[in-house]
Amino acid sequence: MxxxxxxxxxxxITPPVxxxxxxxxxxxxxxxxxxxxxxxxxxxDDGKRKSALLGFDLIGMDSSMVQQIRKGCAEILQTEESQVxxxxxxxxxxxHSRSTYRNARLQPYCDELVEKVLAGFRDxxxxxxxxxxxxxxxxSAPVNINRRYCGPENVCRFLPHWRSLEPLADGVTDPExxxxxxxxxxxxxxxxxxxxxxxxxxxxxxxxLGGHAVTADYPGMIRKLVYDATRxxxxxxxxxxGDQFPIDSEIGWQNLDTIAKPIxxxxxxxxxxxxxxxxxxxxxNPEVRSRIVPFVSPxxxxxxxxxxxxxxxxxxxxxxxxQLLSIGDICFVxxxxxxxxxxGLEIKWHTPFRKAFILYNSTGYVSYICHANAFxxxxxxxxMQHLEYKAxxxxxxxxxxxxxxxxxxxxxxxxxxx
Numbered sequence: 001m002x003x004x005x006x007x008x009x010x011x012x013i014t015p016p017v018x019x020x021x022x023x024x025x026x027x028x029x030x031x032x033x034x035x036x037x038x039x040x041x042x043x044x045d046d047g048k049r050k051s052a053l054l055g056f057d058l059i060g061m062d063s064s065m066v067q068q069i070r071k072g073c074a075e076i077l078q079t080e081e082s083q084v085x086x087x088x089x090x091x092x093x094x095x096h097s098r099s100t101y102r103n104a105r106l107q108p109y110c111d112e113l114v115e116k117v118l119a120g121f122r123d124x125x126x127x128x129x130x131x132x133x134x135x136x137x138x139x140s141a142p143v144n145i146n147r148r149y150c151g152p153e154n155v156c157r158f159l160p161h162w163r164s165l166e167p168l169a170d171g172v173t174d175p176e177x178x179x180x181x182x183x184x185x186x187x188x189x190x191x192x193x194x195x196x197x198x199x200x201x202x203x204x205x206x207x208x209l210g211g212h213a214v215t216a217d218y219p220g221m222i223r224k225l226v227y228d229a230t231r232x233x234x235x236x237x238x239x240x241x242g243d244q245f246p247i248d249s250e251i252g253w254q255n256l257d258t259i260a261k262p263i264x265x266x267x268x269x270x271x272x273x274x275x276x277x278x279x280x281x282x283x284x285n286p287e288v289r290s291r292i293v294p295f296v297s298p299x300x301x302x303x304x305x306x307x308x309x310x311x312x313x314x315x316x317x318x319x320x321x322x323q324l325l326s327i328g329d330i331c332f333v334x335x336x337x338x339x340x341x342x343x344g345l346e347i348k349w350h351t352p353f354r355k356a357f358i359l360y361n362s363t364g365y366v367s368y369i370c371h372a373n374a375f376x377x378x379x380x381x382x383x384m385q386h387l388e389y390k391a392x393x394x395x396x397x398x399x400x401x402x403x404x405x406x407x408x409x410x411x412x413x414x415x416x417x418x
Contacts, residue, residue, distance in 0.1 A: 002284050003047075003132065003133055003185055003286070004045070004046055004131075004132050004134050004327075005044070005046075005129040005130065005131055005132070006042060006044050006045070006129060006191070007043040007124050007129040008042055008043070008191075008192050008233040008235070009120055010039065011038065011041070011116055011117065012036050012037070012038060013036075013037045013038060013039050013056065013057065013116070014033060014036045014037045014214055015037075015094070015095040015106070015109055015214065017030050017032060017214070018030060019095050019106060019214075020095065020096050020106065021092070021096075021214065022059040022092060022094060022095060024211065028211075028212060030093075031209050031212040032209075033213065033214045034093070034214060034253070035215050036216070036220075037091070037093075037094050037214065037215075037216050037220075038057050038216060038220070039055065039056050039120075040054070040055040041054050041117075041121075041235075042054075042182075042194065042235045043077070043121075044288060045129060046286060046287050046288045048287065048288075049079050049083060049288065050077040051083040051085075052073055052083065052085070052121075053087075053194065053237070054069070054073075054086040054087070055086070055088075055219075055237045056087070056088045056089065056097075057088075057089050057091050057094055057216040057219065057220065058088045058089070058090075058097045058361075059088065059090050059091060059092060059094055059097060059098060059361075060088045060090060060337070060338075060361040060365035061097055061365060062098050062311070062365055063336070063363060065097070065098075065110055065114065066362075066363055066364050067081075069084070069086065070085075070086070072117075072121075073117065073121050076118065080290065081292065082291050082292045083288065083290045085290070085325040085332060085334050085362065086362060087237040087238060087359035087360055087362045088238070089201050089216065089217075089219045089236065089237070089360070090238055090241065091201040091216055092201070092205055092217075093201075093204075093205065093216070093217060094214065094216075095109050097109070097110055098365040099309055099311070100367075101306065101307045101308060101310075130184060130185075130191060131184070132182040132184055132185055132192070133183050133283075134181070134182055134282070134286040135180070135181040135183065135271075135274040135275065135278070135281045135282050135283065136178075136179060136180055136281055136328075136330050136355060137179040137181070137271070137273065137274045138176055138177065138179065138355060139176075139266040139267070139269070139270045140175045141175055141197070141262045141263045141266050143247050143258065143262050144173050144174070144197075144241075144244045144246055144247065145171070145173060145244070146171025146172055146173050146243050146245075146341065147159045147160060147169075147171075147200075147243055147244070148171050148243050148377070148379050149162065149168055150171065154376060154377045155377055156377040157379075158379050159245070160245070160249070160250065171243070172341060172342050172345065173244060173341060174239060174240065176196075176197075176198075177195060177197050177263055177270070178194075178197075178355060178357035179193065179194065179270055179271070180192075180193070180194040180327065181193055181274055181275075183275065189230075189231075190232040190271060191232055192232060192233050192234075192235070193234050193271070194234075194235045195222060195234060195235070195263070195267060196236075196237050196238075196239050196357040196359075197238065197239055197263055198240050198241040198344060198358070198360075199218070199238075199241050199246045199259065200245050200249070201216065201218055201219055201238070201246075202246060202249045203217055203218045203246040203249055203259045203260075204217050204218070204250075204252060204253045204255055204256050205249075205250045206251060206252045207250075210252060218246065218256050218259040218263075219238070221256045221257075222234065222236055222264055223236055225260055225261065226264055226267065226268075230268070237357075237359050238359075238360040238361070239341075239344055239358045240335070240339040240341050240343060240345070240358040240360060241341065242338040242339050242343075242368050243370075244340075244341045246259045283328035283329065285328055287327075288325065288326065289324075289325075289326045289406055290323070290324060291323070291324050292321055292322070292323050293321065293323070293324070294320075294321060295321060295336075295394075296317055296319050296320070297318055297387045297394065298316060298387070298391075299312060299316060299318055299386055299387060300385060300386055300387055300388050300389065301388070303386055308386060309365075309366075309386070318366065318386070320336045320363065320364060320366060321336060321363040321364065322334065322335060322336075322363065322395070322402060323359075323362060324399075324402055324403060324406055326406060326407075329355070330354060330357070331353040331355070331403055331407075332356075332359050333357070333359065333403070334363050335358060335361075335362055335369070335395065336364045336365065337366035337367055338360065338361065339358065339360065339392075339395070340368065340369065340392070342371050343369065343371055343392045344358040346396045347396055347399045347400060347403075350396075350400040350403075351403050352403055352404050352407040352411050366387065367384045367385060368385045369385065369387060369391060370382050371392050371393070372389050372390055372393065
């Protein structure tokens with residue numbers, strides 16, 4: 001087997017003007033629609049089973065909503081629930097689609113969204129799917145920074161508040177652009193491009209009424225630029241962006257170009273090289289495998305009960321999920337909530353797959369998941385973490401163990417030559 005049948009579609013998921021927008025003040029309302037929010041769907045058939053990768057321009061989803069979408073889509077595709085994986089870009093220019101201690105999700109919007117997604121799947125299974133070959137690539141775009149500046153004393157300054165210190169930002173970043181290209185088997189033109197990058201979609205958000213506009217932020221511009229350049233459908237999924245910010249963030253719409261254009265430039269360059277060297281970048285066996293891994297973590301001691309999410313109150317531990325979906329030797333790792341970049345890199349570094357790409361806010365929303373030293377230096381992310389101090393390390397270990405298990409514990413190592 002060396003091919004993959006695919007079908008792609010998009011859904012507009014923009015809420016009406018006047019809806020509360022998530023990410024800042026709990027009662028902030030939208031004043032206008034700058035650009036539509038989208039759900040991108042990539043449906044795949046490897047000859048054995050059908051799968052789906054879904055990207056939502058939303059701040060996140062509760063696990064119950066994720067599971068409802070996964071289950072319903074899997075039933076329509078007649079496949080296992082683990083074969084349907086999703087990710088939320090975490091745009092702050094969208095509706096309240098998750099519950100926090102300060103606000104409840106917009107239930108009518110969420111109910112309508114689930115039905116809209118399932119209707120899209122019902123239509124998709126009746127369409128003619130396209131035969132493709134699959135390629136991967138990886139490049140770097142240094143257009144993100146670590147928003148946590150920790151000086152020599154290891155005390156954190158949160159750069160969105162300390163804007164004058166941004167030139168000093170020297171924290172760990174993950175500038176990798178993960179890519180998958182699906183090329184029509186007959187015409188040899190690209191028909192689908194998956195892009196993975198780790199940065200909060202907060203390039204454009206600015207103080208004033210501009211911060212009350214509905215927007216997909218830079219992921220929306222990336223999709224538009226990709227289509228303009230290639231006429232290929234684009235699915236964008238955010239990486240481990242818990243402490244990763246766009247450079248010059250929150251200064252207005254003009255900053256979308258600063259983030260999106262360098263990423264798209266590297267994607268189009270990468271596509272050229274991948275197609276020129278199929279022996280290196282073509283997935284000869286793009287079989288899709290998947291699994292859902294339960295992950296249970298104690299809640300953080302001393303965390304104020306009134307700040308816990310409604311589903312956590314009165315509990316000592318919290319049930320979460322990791323989800324893995326591999327296409328050939330490329331593995332997507334879906335994590336709950338907002339994993340910081342350092343932990344995302346740990347997962348990537350320890351993968352037995354050729355490449356691993358992180359899916360942000362994939363299996364549910366649980367606020368931030370940090371490395372333990374973040375609690376020593378302080379700052380916004382550990383202040384907001386609900387789980388115990390070692391939860392990040394345990395999550396990394398669980399993800400790596402699951403990848404090795406799914407990969408049959410085998411690593412194909414190139415022959416060493418002098």
